[in-house]
Every structure is written in C-alpha cells, then in structure tokens.
Amino acid sequence: MNLKCMNFVDRKTTPINDRCMMTIISGTNRPDSNTEKVARQYARLLEARGVKPHFISLVGLYVQERSDDIKQLEQDILIPSDKFIFISPEYNGSIPGVLKSFIDNTDIKKVWPGKKALLTGISTGRAGNLRGMEHLTGILHYLKVNVHHNKLPISVVHNLLNDTGEITDPSTLAAIGEQLEEFLAF
Numbered sequence: 001m002n003l004k005c006m007n008f009v010d011r012k013t014t015p016i017n018d019r020c021m022m023t024i025i026s027g028t029n030r031p032d033s034n035t036e037k038v039a040r041q042y043a044r045l046l047e048a049r050g051v052k053p054h055f056i057s058l059v060g061l062y063v064q065e066r067s068d069d070i071k072q073l074e075q076d077i078l079i080p081s082d083k084f085i086f087i088s089p090e091y092n093g094s095i096p097g098v099l100k101s102f103i104d105n106t107d108i109k110k111v112w113p114g115k116k117a118l119l120t121g122i123s124t125g126r127a128g129n130l131r132g133m134e135h136l137t138g139i140l141h142y143l144k145v146n147v148h149h150n151k152l153p154i155s156v157v158h159n160l161l162n163d164t165g166e167i168t169d170p171s172t173l174a175a176i177g178e179q180l181e182e183f184l185a186f
C-alpha cells in the first residue's frame with residue numbers, strides 16, 4: 001500500500017505522480033458496451049480533477065486461466081494500484097462471469113488486500129445492477145478490499161448516453177461527481 005494513500009492528498013499541490021495510483025476496471029468483454037462508455041467518462045472526469053487513472057478493459061482479455069496477459073496486467077497495473085473503480089454491467093442479475101473469472105485468475109494475495117474500491121452499476125433495466133454491486137462487494141470484502149459506501153446504480157443507461165457515448169443528464173453527472181469527490185478523499 002502506497003503510504004501517500006493513507007491520508008487525503010492535496011490535489012492542488014501534489015504532483016500527479018505522487019498521488020495514489022488509481023485504476024478503472026470496465027467489467028465486461030462485450031465490444032462497444034455501454035459500460036465501457038461510462039467507464040471512459042469516469043476516466044475523463046478524473047482527469048478533469050487532475051488524476052490520471054489507468055484503464056483496464058476486459059475486451060479480448062483471456063480470463064479463463066492465469067494467462068500471460070493477466071500476469072502482465074498484474075505487474076504493470078493491478079499490484080501497483082491503490083484504488084480501483086469497478087464499472088460493472090448487470091448480466092442476469094449480477095456481475096458478468098468474465099469479471100469474476102478475471103478476479104479469480106489474479107494472484108489474490110498480491111493484488112487486492114488493503115486496497116480501496118468504488119462501485120458503479122450499469123443496466124438498461126431499472127435496477128442499475130444493485131444486486132451485482134452487492135455480490136461484488138461480498139467478493140471484494142472476501143479479498144480484504146475496502147469498498148466505499150457510495151455505490152451508484154446507473155439504470156436505463158441507453159436513455160442517458162448521447163450520440164457520442166456521453167452522459168449529459170445533470171442529476172446523474174452530479175451523482176457521479178459526488179461519488180468521485182468522496183472516493184478521492186477516501
């Protein structure tokens with residue numbers, strides 16, 4: 001754990017490279033997913049706040065075993081990261097199997113214990129993956145990850161995204177902004 005992450009870091013005075021290492025995980029391998037669109041917007045919103053997150057997409061990643069690609073991601077991004085933002089779609093009332101397989105094939109003792117996580121759920125239905133976020137919370141708690149309380153369900157996402165794949169709805173943007181500010185201080 002990066003000691004600089006133990007306390008709130010002043011974002012105005014601390015150089016980006018001295019801050020916590022943050023990684024966004026887009027939790028599906030479905031090409032052109034709404035989840036990845038929202039996850040990319042989270043990255044832009046963080047950059048606007050002076051934080052440059054790493055980004056992991058599961059598209060094309062072989063997660064059925066501990067592949068070389070997963071080992072490489074582990075060394076380069078997962079192990080050095082202090083905070084994770086999981087943007088996860090709702091697939092049949094839970095998180096996608098590929099997200100669970102990805103987590104299952106990491107070196108769990110090196111990657112997860114003591115880290116922090118923020119969860120956002122995505123669905124075209126009404127629930128915004130509320131159930132999946134609870135399932136993911138249980139998995140992450142098993143892995144000794146501290147999950148932030150502000151879990152945001154983004155439902156009917158197809159009605160919120162514009163032609164360029166961006167959420168412009170003021171109340172959703174306000175909820176995301178509040179969530180990010182809280183997580184930066186977490």
Ligand SMILES: Cc1cc2nc3c(=O)[nH]c(=O)nc-3n(C[C@H](O)[C@H](O)[C@H](O)COP(=O)(O)O)c2cc1C
Pocket residue numbers: 028030032033034035036089090091092093094122123124125126127128157158
């Ligand atoms: C395999 C699969 C299962 C799904 N199950 C649900 C579901 O249980 N509830 C729901 O509201 N939407 C469900 N959806 C629709 C997703 O909410 C929708 O595709 C949304 O855009 C998020 O997924 P995406 O990031 O893959 O686009 C499902 C989609 C797929 C591909």
